[in-house]
Amino acid sequence: MTQTIDPHTAADADPDDLPSNPSSAPAFADVARARVSRRSVLAGGMVAAAGFLTSSLVNPPVAVATPGRGSAGRPLLGFRPIPPSTADEVVVPRGYRARPFIPWGTPLLGRYPEFRPGTPSAGVPGGNTAEDQAQQVGMHHDGMTYFPLHAGRKGSEHGLLVLNHEYTDEFYLQTGAYQSPYAPTYTAEMVRKSQNAHGVSVVEIEKKRSGEWALVRSRRNRRITANTEMELAGPAAGHELVRTAADPQGRRPLGTINNCGNGETPWGTYLTCEENFNGYFRVDPGQNEENSELQGRYGVGGDRNRWATQDPRFVVTPTDANEPNRFGWVVEIDPFSPESVPVKRTALGRLKHEDATVHVTKGGRVVVYMGDDQVFEYVYKFVSSGNWRSMRSRGKSPLDEGTLYVARFDDDGTGTWLPLVHGQGPLTAANGFADQGEVLVKTRMAADLLGATPMDRPEWTAVDPRTGTVYVTLTNNDSRSEANGPNPRTPNLWGHIVRWDEQGGDHAATSFEWDLFLLAGPGDGVDGSTIKAEDSFGSPDGLWLDPDSRAWIQTDGTQPTGNNQMLAADPYRTEGGAPELRRFLTGVVGCEVTGIAMTPDQRTLFVNLQHPGERGGSTWPQNDGLATPRSATVVVTRDDGGVIGT
Numbered sequence: 001m002t003q004t005i006d007p008h009t010a011a012d013a014d015p016d017d018l019p020s021n022p023s024s025a026p027a028f029a030d031v032a033r034a035r036v037s038r039r040s041v042l043a044g045g046m047v048a049a050a051g052f053l054t055s056s057l058v059n060p061p062v063a064v065a066t067p068g069r070g071s072a073g074r075p076l077l078g079f080r081p082i083p084p085s086t087a088d089e090v091v092v093p094r095g096y097r098a099r100p101f102i103p104w105g106t107p108l109l110g111r112y113p114e115f116r117p118g119t120p121s122a123g124v125p126g127g128n129t130a131e132d133q134a135q136q137v138g139m140h141h142d143g144m145t146y147f148p149l150h151a152g153r154k155g156s157e158h159g160l161l162v163l164n165h166e167y168t169d170e171f172y173l174q175t176g177a178y179q180s181p182y183a184p185t186y187t188a189e190m191v192r193k194s195q196n197a198h199g200v201s202v203v204e205i206e207k208k209r210s211g212e213w214a215l216v217r218s219r220r221n222r223r224i225t226a227n228t229e230m231e232l233a234g235p236a237a238g239h240e241l242v243r244t245a246a247d248p249q250g251r252r253p254l255g256t257i258n259n260c261g262n263g264e265t266p267w268g269t270y271l272t273c274e275e276n277f278n279g280y281f282r283v284d285p286g287q288n289e290e291n292s293e294l295q296g297r298y299g300v301g302g303d304r305n306r307w308a309t310q311d312p313r314f315v316v317t318p319t320d321a322n323e324p325n326r327f328g329w330v331v332e333i334d335p336f337s338p339e340s341v342p343v344k345r346t347a348l349g350r351l352k353h354e355d356a357t358v359h360v361t362k363g364g365r366v367v368v369y370m371g372d373d374q375v376f377e378y379v380y381k382f383v384s385s386g387n388w389r390s391m392r393s394r395g396k397s398p399l400d401e402g403t404l405y406v407a408r409f410d411d412d413g414t415g416t417w418l419p420l421v422h423g424q425g426p427l428t429a430a431n432g433f434a435d436q437g438e439v440l441v442k443t444r445m446a447a448d449l450l451g452a453t454p455m456d457r458p459e460w461t462a463v464d465p466r467t468g469t470v471y472v473t474l475t476n477n478d479s480r481s482e483a484n485g486p487n488p489r490t491p492n493l494w495g496h497i498v499r500w501d502e503q504g505g506d507h508a509a510t511s512f513e514w515d516l517f518l519l520a521g522p523g524d525g526v527d528g529s530t531i532k533a534e535d536s537f538g539s540p541d542g543l544w545l546d547p548d549s550r551a552w553i554q555t556d557g558t559q560p561t562g563n564n565q566m567l568a569a570d571p572y573r574t575e576g577g578a579p580e581l582r583r584f585l586t587g588v589v590g591c592e593v594t595g596i597a598m599t600p601d602q603r604t605l606f607v608n609l610q611h612p613g614e615r616g617g618s619t620w621p622q623n624d625g626l627a628t629p630r631s632a633t634v635v636v637t638r639d640d641g642g643v644i645g646t
Contacts, residue, residue: 147264162200330399
């Protein structure tokens with residue numbers, strides 16, 4: 001029987017936010033409670049609201065500027081903050097301009113087909129076909145990076161914008177309207193169109209004399225979709241757990257899906273992260289105990305986009321159960337070579353990757369920080385085995401050889417990186433890990449055994465390029481999950497941000513010291529928030545620190561008031577014990593604010609607005625009251641051509 005999904009209620013039961021971690025490791029609420037009691041002497045912050053931690057806790061954690069690091073007294077934030085907004089338009093501070101750019105369906109390559117809402121096989125005459133969508137910018141823009149095509153000034157005016165497309169709202173994709181597309185049937189054409197709206201777009205762009213940015217019709221433009229040929233590399237490549245009937249060698253997977261955050265390597269490649277891959281599969285009955293345990297730990301099943309109705313690759317059978325194991329990886333793409341084959345780097349682990357922030361140690365080793373975006377999941381980092389330049393000169397990928405770690409946060413403000421290495425500790429054949437490949441396919445299960453600290457939806461990570469401090473956003477733990485989430489607040493309605501410094505400033509170290517940067521919410525201590533009321537926000541998600549150490553914070557979820565937003569923070573200046581924050585951008589109705597990139601001169605900022613009007617109420621970016629809402633990139637510039645944020 002064909003299941004009918006009502007778009008008006010489907011978002012209220014998102015299985016991706018439900019916990020699948022049975023670990024009994026100490027919850028972060030317990031750890032943070034002890035940590036806060038030790039930090040409360042540092043500053044006399046705002047009184048905690050009732051219900052925050054314990055009634056005896058008077059001083060919640062605050063951001064404390066560390067002497068000798070940061071902006072050395074120079075204000076980083078020079079714009080006038082804007083208020084929250086409920087409007088169906090993008091708002092930025094006075095003196096700035098925001099323009100929509102390359103929305104979903106923009107002609108990108110091939111025949112350059114124009115955007116037409118709907119799909120012919122869904123009964124929409126004149127709608128775009130699956131073939132059209134493969135030649136257009138994908139749906140639901142997310143993480144992105146700008147790659148300059150030249151050195152110097154020209155590089156800030158001509159480059160490649162590479163962006164992810166996380167998922168699809170099938171009602172808009174297939175019908176062009178806010179209604180269910182699932183009845184009476186789902187055709188092969190509809191499935192293929194949905195698959196072609198996923199993945200990654202590589203877009204050559206150029207700044208014109210008028211100051212406007214434009215898409216360039218170029219051979220470099222590229223679409224990478226759910227059906228693009230790829231390679232598996234690293235310890236899990238060829239493993240029996242990634243072999244399928246269609247690929248018995250386990251080395252040539254097809255496609256990338258649910259591409260969320262991103263990263264950029266020092267050798268000029270793009271990292272795209274596969275997040276909620278689990279819901280694209282239908283699991284047929286009769287799975288053996290081992291398959292059921294592995295599928296359950298990752299939440300595999302649901303067939304959310306109905307791909308399994310027409311594409312047998314997304315049907316998990318008792319005799320061919322490994323296709324889900326070929327997703328959940330970080331995928332490396334060479335944006336400058338449109339014929340190159342994307343590579344899934346298995347050494348970085350298999351999880352619901354939110355992003356992959358790359359940092360280089362003083363000795364030239366590559367470190368990749370990653371969050372696993374689900375409640376009660378973990379924070380990870382990968383450290384290459386050697387200097388990245390040396391490894392590449394010897395024909396080795398720095399992302400294939402190294403050590404993957406998972407974080408344990410201790411109650412005294414210290415932490416330890418626990419290695420996920422076969423044969424060490426409990427990661428043995430007796431415990432279900434025959435080799436390193438199996439450790440990586442079962443990354444979550446290995447981290448469970450090591451006693452990593454369950455966190456509250458670890459999302460984007462970021463490294464301050466000037467100080468080396470590492471940050472991670474924890475979005476919340478109230479959304480379709482148990483109320484007693486692993487955070488300083490129970491329930492954690494608004495989310496928070498944790499930061500740490502690696503021991504001795506060495507990002508390859510195995511220990512660190514952490515604190516709580518801020519707790520989001522209504523502000524002025526309400527619900528335990530450690531920010532001012534005028535800076536109120538909830539559900540921190542996207543995060544990036546620019547070359548001047550400004551922390552750009554993007555939101556996706558419940559806000560104290562108004563639409564989702566983006567704020568800027570000076571991490572090293574405080575006001576009344578709270579970090580200096582200013583609201584910089586507010587999004588449109590129903591959107592997530594996500595993805596951030598800048599040109600090298602910091603004079604053009606790119607931000608993505610995902611799923612506008614997901615529950616109706618928006619026709620952005622056309623704002624004509626009639627058009628289908630479309631995810632798009634927003635180009636932000638200053639009227640005087642200055643550096644963004646100053």
